[in-house]
Amino acid sequence: MLTTKSPQKLVQIQQKLEEESRERDRINNVLLLLEHLVEKEEVTVKMILNCLYDVGSVNLINKKIEARRLNKIMKSIAKMSKPAFRIVALYWFKKNCPQLITDWLHEKVTFKDAEEAVSQVVDTSLDSLPEVEIYNQEIKYLRSQVRLLAGSLIVVILFFVTTSYF
Structure with a gap:
């Protein structure tokens, strides 16, 4: 037996589903517009990336x-490596930034409770604690490899500089 509240709840659920569907469509439109913007304004993106790389x-x-x-x-090495950076950065920017910007903008207009967001952050950080330690160890290892490679590069450069004078 249905009560008078059931049709009202059904209407509310239907309205909520329609709103969520409309929201997904609009957010998808934002993503498409950002992708289009990145493609059309590639020169501007390159200039922004160049400035960020220089600084x-x-x-x-x-x-x-x-x-x-x-x-x-x-x-001077950083200046020489700038073309390689441009290629990689532009590829990464086109692939990732429209989605990152869309997610960020969606988060800004969602207006979720602050307590809810904090509890989610705490929960995920507790679950991924062993992962964080593994990542920290990997970062330390990679940093040591970078130091080793940087030192080797300096030695090679000094070798070539000194041999070119003789």
């Missing part, structure tokens, strides 16, 4: 390398 590489080198001569050498 980021100089700041990183200044932060990590204090020796003046080595600092200058690394800055």
